[in-house]
Amino acid sequence: MEAYLDSLNNVQSIRYFIPELILVAFAVGVIIFDLLGRQESNKRAAHLSLVGLAVTLIAILLVGAVDRSLFLGMIQLDSFAVFFKVIILITTAVTILFSMGSEELDPRTRGEYYALLLAVTLGMFLMASSTHLLMIYLSIETVSLASYILAGFLTHSPRSSEAAFKYIIYGAVASGTMLFGISLIFGLTGTGDVMQVSNALAEISSSGGGDYQLAVLVSIIFVLAGVGYKIASVPFHMWSPDVYEGAPIPITAFLSVASKSAGFALFIRLFYTGFRSTNVLESVDWPLLLAVLAALTMTVGNLAALPQQNVKRLLAYSSIAHGGYLLMGGVLLTAEGIQAILFYLIIYLFMNLGAFFVVILIAEQIGSETIDGYRGLVTRAPLVAISMGIFLFSLTGIPPLSGFIGKWLLFKAVLTKEFYWLAIIGLLNSVVSLYYYVRIVKAMFLDTSDELNPVSFSLGNRALLVVFVVPTIVLGLYWGPVYELSKASLGKILG
Amino acid sequence: MFLSLMIFIPLVGMVVVLLIPRDQEELARKVTLGITLIPLLLAVILFIQYDRSALELQFEFESVWIKAFDINYHIGINGISVTLLLLTALLGPICVLASWRNIEKGVKAYLALFLLLETGMIGFFCAQDLFLFYVFFEVTLLPMYFLIGIWGGPRREYAAIKFFLYTLFGGVLMLIAIIAVYIKGGTFDIPKLIELANQEGHPLADRTFQIWAFLGFFIGFAVKVPIFPFHTWLPDAHVEAPTAISVILAGVLLKMGTYGLFLINFAMLPKGMDLFCNGEGRWGSALAILGFVNIVYGSLCALAQKDFKKLVAYSSIAHMGFVILGLAARNESGLNGAILQMFNHGVISAMLFLLVGVVYDRAHHREIGGFGGLGSQMPIYTGITTVAFMASLGLPGLSGFVGEALSLLGAYSKFPTLTILSTIGIVVGAAYFLWTLQRVFLGQLNPKYADMPEINHREIVTLVPLGILTIVLGIWPSFAIDMFYQAVKVLIVP
Numbered sequence: 001m002e003a004y005l006d007s008l009n010n011v012q013s014i015r016y017f018i019p020e021l022i023l024v025a026f027a028v029g030v031i032i033f034d035l036l037g038r039q040e041s042n043k044r045a046a047h048l049s050l051v052g053l054a055v056t057l058i059a060i061l062l063v064g065a066v067d068r069s070l071f072l073g074m075i076q077l078d079s080f081a082v083f084f085k086v087i088i089l090i091t092t093a094v095t096i097l098f099s100m101g102s103e104e105l106d107p108r109t110r111g112e113y114y115a116l117l118l119a120v121t122l123g124m125f126l127m128a129s130s131t132h133l134l135m136i137y138l139s140i141e142t143v144s145l146a147s148y149i150l151a152g153f154l155t156h157s158p159r160s161s162e163a164a165f166k167y168i169i170y171g172a173v174a175s176g177t178m179l180f181g182i183s184l185i186f187g188l189t190g191t192g193d194v195m196q197v198s199n200a201l202a203e204i205s206s207s208g209g210g211d212y213q214l215a216v217l218v219s220i221i222f223v224l225a226g227v228g229y230k231i232a233s234v235p236f237h238m239w240s241p242d243v244y245e246g247a248p249i250p251i252t253a254f255l256s257v258a259s260k261s262a263g264f265a266l267f268i269r270l271f272y273t274g275f276r277s278t279n280v281l282e283s284v285d286w287p288l289l290l291a292v293l294a295a296l297t298m299t300v301g302n303l304a305a306l307p308q309q310n311v312k313r314l315l316a317y318s319s320i321a322h323g324g325y326l327l328m329g330g331v332l333l334t335a336e337g338i339q340a341i342l343f344y345l346i347i348y349l350f351m352n353l354g355a356f357f358v359v360i361l362i363a364e365q366i367g368s369e370t371i372d373g374y375r376g377l378v379t380r381a382p383l384v385a386i387s388m389g390i391f392l393f394s395l396t397g398i399p400p401l402s403g404f405i406g407k408w409l410l411f412k413a414v415l416t417k418e419f420y421w422l423a424i425i426g427l428l429n430s431v432v433s434l435y436y437y438v439r440i441v442k443a444m445f446l447d448t449s450d451e452l453n454p455v456s457f458s459l460g461n462r463a464l465l466v467v468f469v470v471p472t473i474v475l476g477l478y479w480g481p482v483y484e485l486s487k488a489s490l491g492k493i494l495g
Numbered sequence: 496m497f498l499s500l501m502i503f504i505p506l507v508g509m510v511v512v513l514l515i516p517r518d519q520e521e522l523a524r525k526v527t528l529g530i531t532l533i534p535l536l537l538a539v540i541l542f543i544q545y546d547r548s549a550l551e552l553q554f555e556f557e558s559v560w561i562k563a564f565d566i567n568y569h570i571g572i573n574g575i576s577v578t579l580l581l582l583t584a585l586l587g588p589i590c591v592l593a594s595w596r597n598i599e600k601g602v603k604a605y606l607a608l609f610l611l612l613e614t615g616m617i618g619f620f621c622a623q624d625l626f627l628f629y630v631f632f633e634v635t636l637l638p639m640y641f642l643i644g645i646w647g648g649p650r651r652e653y654a655a656i657k658f659f660l661y662t663l664f665g666g667v668l669m670l671i672a673i674i675a676v677y678i679k680g681g682t683f684d685i686p687k688l689i690e691l692a693n694q695e696g697h698p699l700a701d702r703t704f705q706i707w708a709f710l711g712f713f714i715g716f717a718v719k720v721p722i723f724p725f726h727t728w729l730p731d732a733h734v735e736a737p738t739a740i741s742v743i744l745a746g747v748l749l750k751m752g753t754y755g756l757f758l759i760n761f762a763m764l765p766k767g768m769d770l771f772c773n774g775e776g777r778w779g780s781a782l783a784i785l786g787f788v789n790i791v792y793g794s795l796c797a798l799a800q801k802d803f804k805k806l807v808a809y810s811s812i813a814h815m816g817f818v819i820l821g822l823a824a825r826n827e828s829g830l831n832g833a834i835l836q837m838f839n840h841g842v843i844s845a846m847l848f849l850l851v852g853v854v855y856d857r858a859h860h861r862e863i864g865g866f867g868g869l870g871s872q873m874p875i876y877t878g879i880t881t882v883a884f885m886a887s888l889g890l891p892g893l894s895g896f897v898g899e900a901l902s903l904l905g906a907y908s909k910f911p912t913l914t915i916l917s918t919i920g921i922v923v924g925a926a927y928f929l930w931t932l933q934r935v936f937l938g939q940l941n942p943k944y945a946d947m948p949e950i951n952h953r954e955i956v957t958l959v960p961l962g963i964l965t966i967v968l969g970i971w972p973s974f975a976i977d978m979f980y981q982a983v984k985v986l987i988v989p
Contacts, residue, residue: 398637398663399630408674415674423674427667434663438640438656446644446652480561487563 007069016070016077019059019085020125026052027118034111046100049114053093053121060085067492073193075129076269083489084128084265087345091258092121094353097464098250098360104154105248113153117254120146124262127230131273133182133192136266140178140226143262144171147255151247163246170229170239178226184219188212194274201275220275227270230263231323234296241304244316249363252312253356256319261345264326268338271330290331291422298324298429305436309370311359314436315352318395321433322348328426329410335490337413342486344406347394347475351403354468355391358384361465365455371440376449383462384455385444387469392437394472397430402475409483497554498570501537501580502618505530505587509610512603520602524595527606531587534617538584545577547977550985552623552686553577560627565682570621574979575757575834579750582841583616586746589957590739593849596953597856598646598737605646609739612638616747620754625673625683629666632715632755635748636662639740647735654728654735661728665718672711676763679704689762702766709767712759719752720815723788730796733808738852741804745811745844750837753818757834761822761986769988772823774909782823783910789816790920798927803854803861803935806927807847810887813920814840814895820910820917821902825988829905834979835972836898839886839965843895846883846961850876853954854935857947863931868940869947876950877936879958884928886965889921894968 008016026049034045065079075081095117099105105113123142130136148171152164186192189200204212228236244252275286301321308314326348329341359369361384366373378385394403407430414423457465475482508530515523545553552571560568572580590609598605615634622628636659644655679698680688692699699705718725733741760768771781793813800806814836821833853876854869855861870877886893889900899921907914950958968975 393637399633404633408670411670412674412678415671416678420671423671424668427671428664430667431660431664434660435656438659442644442652442656445641446655478561480563483561483563 007073008071010071013070016063016066016068018063019056020122022056022059023052023118023122023125026055027115027122030111030115030118034115043100043110045111045114046096049096049118050093052118053089053096057086057089060089065491069131073195074132074135075126076131077129079489079491080265080269081125081129083342083486084261085125087261087349088121088124088128088258091254091261091349091353092117095250095254095258098253098357099248101364101458101461102248102250102360103364106155109153109155113150116146116150120150120254120258124258127262128265128269130266131194131269133185133194133197136194136270137175137179137182137226140175140230140266143230143259144175147171147251147259150251151243151255153248153251154246157246159246160248161246163243166239167243170236174226174229174236177222178229181219181222181224181226184215184222188215188219194270197274223270227263227267228293231260231267231327232263232297232320233293233323233327234300234320237297237300237320237323240320241313241316244319245310245313249312249356249360252316253353253360256316256356257349257352260319260323260326261349264330264341264345267330268341272333272338287331287333287417287419290327291419294324294327294331295422295425296324297321297327298426300324302429302432302436305433308436309372311362311371311374311440312369314371314440315355315359318433318436319352321429322352322395324429325407325410325426328414328422331419331422332413332417334413334417336416337410339483339486339490340406340409340413342489343409343479343483346482346486347402347406347472350468350471350475351391351394351401354387354465354472355395357465357468358388358391361457361461365457371443374440374443375447376451377444377455379452379454380449381455381457384457384465387465388444389441390469390472392441394476396434396437398434400473400476402472402479405476405479496556497537497541498572498621499556501534501541501584502570502614502621504533504537505610505613505617509607509614512607512610515603517603523603523606524591527610528588528591530610531584531591531613534584534613535588538581541572541577542581542978545572545574545978547574548981550981555623560624564626565684566626567624567684568627569624569684570618570627571623572621574982575754576620578834578838578975578978579620579747579754579841580617582750582838583613583620583747585960586742586841586845587613589845589849589960590742592953592957593742593852594737594739597852598739601645605642608638608641612642612743616743616751619751623685625677625685625688627683628685628758629670629673632669632751633663633666635751636666639744639748642740643732643736646737646740649735650731651735654731657728658732661718661725665715665725668711669715672708672715675704675711676708685758685763692763693765700766702770705764705767706770707767709760709764709771712755712764716752716755716760717785719755720749720819721752721812722785722815722819723792723812726789726793726812729812730805730808733811733848734802734804738848738855741808741848741852742845745808745848746841749811749815750841753815753822753833753837756822757986765988768825772825772909780823780910780913783820783906783913786816786819786821786823786906787913787917789813789819790917791816791923794920794923794927798923798930800927801863803863803931804848804851805861806863806931807844807851810847810924810927811840811844813924814844814887814899816917816920817899817902820906820914821898824902824905824909825986826905826908827983827987828901829909830983830986831976831980832898832901832903832905834983835894835968835975836902838975839894839898839968842961842964842968843883843887846879846958846965847887849954849957849961850880850883853950858944863934866935866941866944868936868938869944870936871940872944872947873949875955879950879955879962880936881932882962882965884932886969888925888928892966892969894965894972897969897972 065082126139148168154160189197232240298321301317305317329337394401397403397407555571557569560566618631640659691697773779797806797809818833818836821829886895889896
């Protein structure tokens with residue numbers, strides 16, 4: 001334990017912090033570059049950001065997971081953090097690729113758009129590695145502030161402005177609540193370091209808890225509100241459908257994968273290291289509380305998705321539901337559960353981004369975001385229709401697609417702990433979700449359209465689509481190595 | 496490797512068919528027919544080579560798939576699966592022939608999906624690893640959804656999604672049971688699990704656990720069979736599906752349910768099974784009662800139908816009831832009867848659906864009362880239909896009789912009252928088939944159909960092999976029973 005904790009001072013830490021520094025340099029670089037050649041730099045800012053991400057990725061892999069605590073215990077560089085950094089980085093890179101072709105976005109403001117994306121990425125990196133309550137708060141705020149702007153980036157669209165505004169209001173309330181919880185915890189334990197918080201809480205609990213019971217409960221629930229907001233868990237999910245619908249589609253895709261992943265990283269780190277020993281609250285059954293949240297989140301998400309006509313909004317609700325499935329892995333406080341979450345996030349990355357990519361392509365080529373716009377797609381654009389079918393069935397969890405394996409691992413983790421009711425609710429939810437996913441499939445394959453002229457897509461777009469399809473299928477048939485990867489990424493998170 | 500070939504040749508064939516140029520529809524049909532003949536040939540070799548006296552799995556093959564979970568690609572067959580493999584492989588080319596003319600749009604996609612379906616079905620009957628078993632079970636869903644949904648009748652979308660939702664619902668409950676079994680048993684290997692579950696003291700052998708796991712699996716399979724009250728998807732799916740798909744649905748997909756009951760519920764969860772069919776206590780006759788309800792309710796529904804195809808669909812429900820009844824008896828004649836009935840029903844219902852398809856292709860409706868006097872117009876067709884009807888209603892000398900008689904005989908020793916009541920189903924069965932025969936083929940020829948063409952050669956080719964089988968199995972049932980006699984022996988509970 002001590003070796004794990006031997007934290008480096010600020011100067012020693014710098015060399016392990018190089019990836020983040022590179023990211024900052026490129027974010028600033030993109031802005032300057034954009035100012036220098038505003039007119040012709042339409043795509044150059046994007047290219048520069050992609051280069052920045054590539055360099056960052058190399059740096060992350062070169063620095064590796066050293067299992068060291070940096071900046072005097074502020075952040076932790078372990079394999080768990082590296083795992084999430086890579087996931088977030090890939091999502092950002094994909095988002096940039098999506099944005100390059102997007103016609104929604106005003107070409108004149110591309111520079112700051114990409115700079116902001118890199119800034120969000122930095123914030124998410126910190127969310128995945130923070131081990132100090134203050135740092136956690138700062139990282140969440142970094143992500144949130146930049147996300148608010150990105151969600152409202154379509155300045156000509158009232159929906160987008162509405163989305164940004166809703167996002168700010170909900171976000172401000174959630175982070176305010178969280179900050180209040182953090183201050184209570186600091187008052188109770190006298191420290192912000194998550195490890196020490198854990199020990200202090202254990203002490204409180206061994207001394208019987210006494211008067212502090214209620215304070216601990218309230219503070220943890222307040223902190224949970226902040227995390228729940230990020231992963232869009234019930235009852236903090238209200239913002240997400242409106243934001244997802246109003247935001248530019250690449251940003252919606254980004255939020256639904258990267259923001260969720262970062263939120264789960266934070267959730268796991270907090271609950272598995274910080275509040276793990278919190279038996280202070282004999283009267284509160286933590287796993288049960290989280291299980292109820294998970295069940296509610298997936299049920300609300302799925303039921304709300306049923307009547308949706310707008311595919312973007314439908315996917316927004318579906319992503320709430322997937323947050324619920326993921327949360328199931330978190331209720332157990334077992335290594336198996338976290339591992340299932342990590343595995344699911346990898347799969348989810350491909351299938352969900354793939355589905356959003358199709359939405360972007362259709363929005364641009366056919367000009368529709370509603371299910372009706374997908375009618376007869378199989379005759380007009382077979383590759384896109386079949387890919388979308390694969391993503392949707394994978395999201396449902398039908399074997400032999402990878403979504404099934406992801407769900408299978410989560411349910412196995414739940415059943416190992418004998419939470420039968422949760423597994424049954426989760427699986428019945430999968431059946432419900434089939435119904436709304438199939439509505440899109442039905443429109444694409446079973447319905448016919450008045451328009452019969454084929455829709456063509458650029459070679460690059462088709463290639464990118466295949467990049468998402470292949471893992472969605474292959475990881476359903478052979479997933480051993482990815483499973484080992486998720487196992488290795490657990491690191492020492494459980495102490 | 497032999498079985499792997501059989502499983503994956505249709506899959507390879509699917510790729511081949513997809514590569515054929517769009518305008519070469521006739522070639523695509525011929526290629527598909529050729530591909531489906533390969534598994535049939537392999538199945539015939541299996542049928543000849545299968546050692547009927549041996550107890551253990553044959554043609555076994557095992558290879559590591561996912562090491563971390565001990566998931567293996569383990570395939571092998573026993574007497575029950577080899578019988579059903581033969582049925583599946585036989586219906587493959589017949590269905591391709593049956594959809595030769597009446598599938599017009601998207602021929603390539605149709606044939607490709609059909610081949611994918613065949614891979615799923617063959618794989619399902621070979622799987623000896625629970626994970627693999629589930630994957631194949633679900634793999635059949637997607638092609639089936641599209642086959643009904645794209646090429647079906649007017650209400651195809653409704654029927655397709657209903658089928659999909661029902662089966663997935665059953666499937667997920669089964670998945671919970673599978674995971675629970677895996678957690679207790681530590682392996683997915685079906686033979687190993689069966690061994691562990693019969694070992695006293697092992698957590699898998701725990702009675703309460705077995706009962707719950709039994710229910711999970713049972714609902715999964717009951718939706719497929721279908722057992723009352725999970726049957727409502729079946730008439731819709733049958734009525735909307737194209738002829739060949741109805742044939743596969745009735746001929747093979749329903750058997751996946753009863754096969755699953757044999758493989759998992761029977762062999763792996765004997766204590767759970769015992770609770771529901773030992774004839775004692777509150778639940779002791781549960782399974783037999785479900786069988787009885789299927790028989791009587793299915794027959795009465797069939798009697799009330801005006802649509803020819805719906806009648807056959809409900810009669811399917813009734814005939815699957817005999818399988819359940821025989822299964823519940825758990826004695827030699829009951830079990831042998833149940834499996835024979837599975838095979839026979841596959842053959843006979845396939846014939847019936849093909850026959851409905853023949854008349855539908857010509858008249859474009861299926862109203863039983865809308866025909867009349869076809870006997871004089873289409874004598875060959877009438878002859879074959881009569882054989883199929885007689886086989887289905889259980890005329891001695893034809894195959895349907897043997898299976899039903901054995902099932903009832905077995906059930907009588909355990910559940911005499913229910914068995915006697917179940918025979919109502921046979922009487923009603925005779926009534927609706929004879930009545931249909933009278934309405935469609937006898938009497939005055941409906942002038943509307945005065946120039947209805949006789950059944951053609953292609954259609955005869957699809958029907959004759961099945962017709963021969965019904966006659967052969969009616970006279971010489973041990974031709975089939977020998978195959979699974981040994982495999983059934985271990986399942987008998989005195």
